[in-house]
Amino acid sequence: MLTNTNDRITTPQTAVAVTSIIIGIGILTLPRTVTEEVGTPDSWISVVLGGMVVMIIGIFMAKLSQMFPEKTIYEYSQLVVGKGLGKLFNLVLIIYFLLSVGLEIRVLAEVTNMYLLVKTPIEVTMIAIMSVCVYLVVGGINPMARLYELLLPVTIVIFLLVFLMGLKIFELNHLRPVMGDGFLPVLKGIQPTTFSYTGYESILILTAFMAEPKKAKKAVLIGIGASIVFYLVTVVMVVGALSADGVVTEIWPTITLFQSFEATGILFERYESFIFAIWILQIFTTFTSFFYFAALGLSQTSQKKISYSIYGLLPVIYLIATIPTNINEVFTLGDIVEYIFYGVVGITIILLIIAHFRRMHHESKG
């Protein structure tokens, strides 16, 4: 075995991990990306519907993983479709994870450079954050899950508190009329929403580490459910403050919201610094997991030690993060990741169907 058998995570830890991995760049950009497509104030409905679509896919993924106890997708993909095809699929998945990590480190560095460390070169930020990332990933899945468990409650409390203060500039009229243009705009918004929920595919790997793999479905449902609530609050507050027409003009609409009010009379006047701190933690949880999944995939596919692939992948990620030359290209990279992700979902469903017809469920049990 390449993975440590003591590396077991509990069901709540899995749910928390799923939520933490889902919440990432989406907090800052989702209100814009979804409203761009919807065009009406109904984007919040798309967020809920998109979340439900994602829940169904999440259940499929959990079901697939449950067929192969203690095996990650990298291992059982080769069982289902054979060595060659399985390895090819693993490669797609690894590339997807690597591009995601690169993208997120870049976005993190861009935002940090824009708002927090104006004079620090963006490369320094990236290298610093990658070092912390490696430190965590080398420890394996257990420390990661524990860290996420610590960070998520803090995130939720601080975000909700600051959003509450944002009620000052919230206008209900910005969210009305509900479905004034009918249901079609809402449908259009589902596709960009589902991309903000990426991260739930981690259940394909996390199930292998669960102490009770039978509860994988429950964990993924709770994990996605929590992120639906989180994203719903974000979109409602941001669109309510900036209006549907205003949201689409901002690069980071959520930051704009937090910069648009001052709370006088409480300890601090400006709360965006808290949000940055929390957001960095949350995006950190996302890319550390993705980084771990990519490294794990490489090691399980090539049968080499995982530490080799962790250190080996670092320069690759750094290169990916430095490819985009401006912010528009960063978003283009995001689009590319999105398309690969749809491929991943497609392949997973094909795997599930094949595994189902080959009755692998019983085979692995017997």
Place this chain on the structure above:
Amino acid sequence: MNRKVKWIQILLFCLSYLFLTGCWDYKDVEDLHMIIGQSIDLAEPIEQEKDMIHRDWLQLTVQSVKPKGLSGQQNAGATMQKPYENLTSIGNSAIQTFNNIYSKTEHPFLSYHLKAVVLGEKLVKKVNMQKLLIEYSRAPEIRGSLLVFIGKGKAKDILEASNPTEVPIIKLIGLSQNHSVSTRIPPEMNLTQVEAKLASQSNLLLQTVEAKNKRMIIANGAIINGKTGKLVGFLNRKEIEGLNWLTSRAEVGVVKAIDTEKNKIVGYYFKNAKSKIRPHIQGDKVSFDVNIESNGSLEEDWFIPGDAFDNKFLHHAERLIEKQIKYIVMKTIHKLQKDYHTDVAGFGEQLRIEYPKEWKKMKSNWDQHFSQAPIKVNVKITITDYETKGTKMKKK
């Protein structure tokens, strides 16, 4: 082996000091120019650059606070130092003009605390506001909570209108908050709110500030057309009062009504005010009903004895106040419909919410539709109490 590790550790420990020095780029707070407000006016073109005469020239004034002047630790004997400094520059792009100011001061500027920007009346009549504000909304260090004002006359004068011990912009921000206690002041608008309105091409009302004999006054409201981003005109105090009743933006405030027959005054202090604008569509004609409801207390009356223990008297006062509110609201509506042909009272917004399909058809020339729409106003006032005094003298 162990010794070697120890030495490496000590070496690393010492080396870490190289990276722990946090003060390499520090600046004394006394030397910083913290920009607190700016104003932009329309300026005369500069002589040498006549070739660009067709462009609009901006006069940018930057107000920065001097920490020394604010600290209050000045010696009694020393000459009074103004707590702020204004620097002016002329150019035709906002960012270039701002940069020109560096030729006039040796201190570095900090924009993190920019709190208000005052746009000159003449400038906004000529130039789309979006062009002027984009620089502020792009800069990451400038927050969306930046308040936007229209300056009557020259905006630069406003940055100079205060006592020598006060910072004008801080005074301006204090004044802008007063709409929560006075119905005659429009609500303040910050950069994000202004940009949201302009992005959706809806008209907006900005607080107008004026420097009268070096005293700062917030009284009027400036109407900005959402499509052109330009200034349409001003509403005076009374029209603002009517508008605040229409939009139920007023939180608390007073209404003065006059009994014209007996020539007596009634003062009403309201604790809440609600208005509902209901659009109606018949064919392609749109009309509105406005229902205003409020309750509060009788604060002042010039009737002798004016027995508030008697409900008849209270009802009489209620009718007077209703009449007065209806009058000021109708006057505002008349001004908006007939003089300015601009809807800033949110009639269009209610139509958008209740009749989204019809709104789409009318959206492009909504202001025309609005100017011709019949509007009915109903006011219902309830005097719930008369505070601590019932009457002025005993009934005979």
